[in-house]
Amino acid sequence: MSAILADPDLLVLVAAILVLAGMVKGILGMGMPTVLLALLTAVLGLSSAMALMLVPTITTNLWQALAGGQLLALSRRLWPFLTAAALAVWPGVWILASVDPRWLSLLLGLLLMLYGVLNLARRSLRLSERLSHACGAGALTGLLTGMTGSSVFPGVPWLQSIGLPREALIQAMGMLFCITTASLALALGERNVLTADLLLASCAALLPAFIGMWLGQQLRRRLSEARFRQVFLIGIIALGAWLVVKAL
Template identity: 70%
Template sequence: MGLSLDAAGLAMVTAIFVLAGVVKGVLGMGMPTILLALLTATLGLPVAMALMLVPTVVTNLWQALRGGHLLALCRRLWPFLLTASLAVWPGVWVLASVDARWLSLLLGGLLMLYAVMNLRRRSLRLVGNPVQACVTGALNGVLTGMTGSSVFPGVPYLQAIGLPRDALVQAMGLLFSLSTLSLALALNERALLSAELLGGSLVAVVPAFIGMGLGQWWRRRLSEARFRQVFLVGLLVLGAYLCLLSLLRPSMG
């Protein structure tokens, strides 16, 4: 696979990475979903998945290492994070023989349902025991491998175990960085990466970080209650976006 863009195409791709970075900075998530949705429409799914890898990994590692909760989160979440990372591989294997747009439609619908329930104050609460952690992590990993999105059910699970805002954002960084690293290795095994695409993905880190900085500046000005509202509305919009593009996208397998 190669990557050939004129000036207009380059400007458009740069703007997409800035936008995805802004969403990431505000919500602590959403970069892969935005990138896959917008880049797939113009460059195709394999190229989109390859281009998103480096900015997604780097920004999520940055997010995971900031906040002061790293050791405590690793001790608490390691069964969930481990199973979520390992389960990406069978998800990618299934992707080779399943039309992923229908799974993306299901994923979008579940995100919308979860957001609506929480906006109506019907919040899910879990204790986060090892069984819940491993089952949720395994499902999250399989869906990551099949759709490229690591949001569901991982993010609702992290919110359901009662993590406060800063710890929640840092925990999402851990989940997304480990999941994306596993996804990169699994895609490479399937020969879906090239040196040219990885080079383009590396360059894309710059606009992604610019957007992320703008988003974090905005998030610091939100109260806890307002952040929760923006977070849930963001989930609702991302879910609707996934559903719409899944219905419009031609068959992928």
Template identity: 55%
Template sequence: MSTLDVGFLALVGVTFLAAGTVKGVIGMGMPTVSLALLVATVGLQPAMALLLVPTIVTNLWQALVGGQLRAIVRRLWPFLLASVVAVWPGVAVLAGVDVRWLTRLLGLLIIGYALVNLGMARFVLPVRHERRAGVISGLVNGLLTGMTGSSVFPGVAYLQALGLPRDQLIQAMGILFTLCILALGLAMGGQDLLTGELMLTSSLAVIPALLGMQLGQRLRRRLSESGFRRFFFLGLLVMGSYIVLRSLLG
């Protein structure tokens, strides 16, 4: 199926509308939702390419707005640098191995991410270990981003373990996702894993993603955020399990 086929464009539009709505309600989750839905329908590499432009656009404002950009970068630059640099070897793995293994890995990452959040597990990282743990977490996070397109583990867990205030945490996640997905796009382009049609479709997907965010922000005032979060992570648990089973069954 061509990426400019009407049916395919409709699938991408609905996916990013749903993913943007989730982000509008809880402030996160768009790359994970779009990956989970697209991998189950079009495969891993196309899904990673399609999430590039909407993820960068919707996270850039989150990265820049909040007034803490300089303080966050000054504190977290070793973690952020390691996350970006490690994307390139991750994409080299993506280009060189059977994609079914990486699809299973993505499914397991989504399952783990859902279970951790459903259990509300929280870790506190002592300040003396912050930089060393940041470099290790960043390297693993960047490697997994390059291999699967997912930038949430262990990067988000590391940021949460720092005990950042909510607004600073949200801005730090926006910075992390923006930098990692920019690096992912450059690295995939260097491995000839992007096509003009995929990038055009990814650019068009910005529209439903932004519309979904507006819808989600309106729904936030009417919904229980804690209840929606639980429903969201239960849904991710189901999708992650489906991705793993589908890849195992061929």
């Protein structure tokens, strides 16, 4: 945090990124961690980006996980998937602390591109809800979360493939993101990647993130959500490509 505070230009840039990510969340109801990871990784590096996004991501997704009235039913149905995801974050963070961050930035870029392309093409993966598949999908999601901070793949495609109604799907994604991000916070702290300064900065990041969410909710009434979603996904693909090129 001291490095961010010491550079006013960097402070303004990070605050602007947090507002932008909040706006995306306010308009689409999703996308905050994706935007934060993509842009903050480019500015601060992957480890700092993962630490800075923790508190805003946990807070917003905790609300999403508790809303909807299906928490108990979804917990009973999804517990093998969610448990495997939470536990697998820890070996992912071990890899994060042991491997050249450039390669993990490359992996994050590829995952962002895959996420954007699949959603633009409106393609979905066909995955089974069998216990072994649920645990496998959860474990891979947790591992990639620990390595890159992103819980999107293959967790979101797996949730989309098991036939959840729209509102249940939104709540289930909130549960996944909340659990994996909380596990990520604990694992980063245990590996001394999450310092006290970064945790304080992550708490301070709540304010610009919530300002952005409020602005996004106001803009939602005036914008075509479908068009904005299309622009957002193209931007995510471009950011992923840029991270890949930078890493290489």
